[in-house]
Amino acid sequence: MDMTLDGTDSPAEVLRYIHIGLLCIQDQARDRPTMLEVVIFLSNETSYLPPPKEPGFYIVGDMGEIEQHNSYSIIEATNSLISGCV
Incomplete structure (x- = not known):
């Protein structure tokens, strides 16, 4: 928690x-x-919250282990500027 709040x-x-x-x-x-x-969850502290499911993607362990096993990928993307004739 941010104590400045x-x-x-x-x-x-x-x-x-x-x-x-x-x-x-x-x-x-x-x-x-x-x-x-x-809105109901936020306004009613006694409302039941279902447990969240396991995320679709997650990393187990620390980054050192991941780098050692090369079990990650790097995605490179390009950004194109499209312009038309005026």
């Missing part, structure tokens, strides 16, 4: 916000809450 939110409240955020970024759209559900 003058401690207005309790640690339990911050964890609840993180939990709601994790629900909103579920890999499958059908697993994400609707905006109405998010």
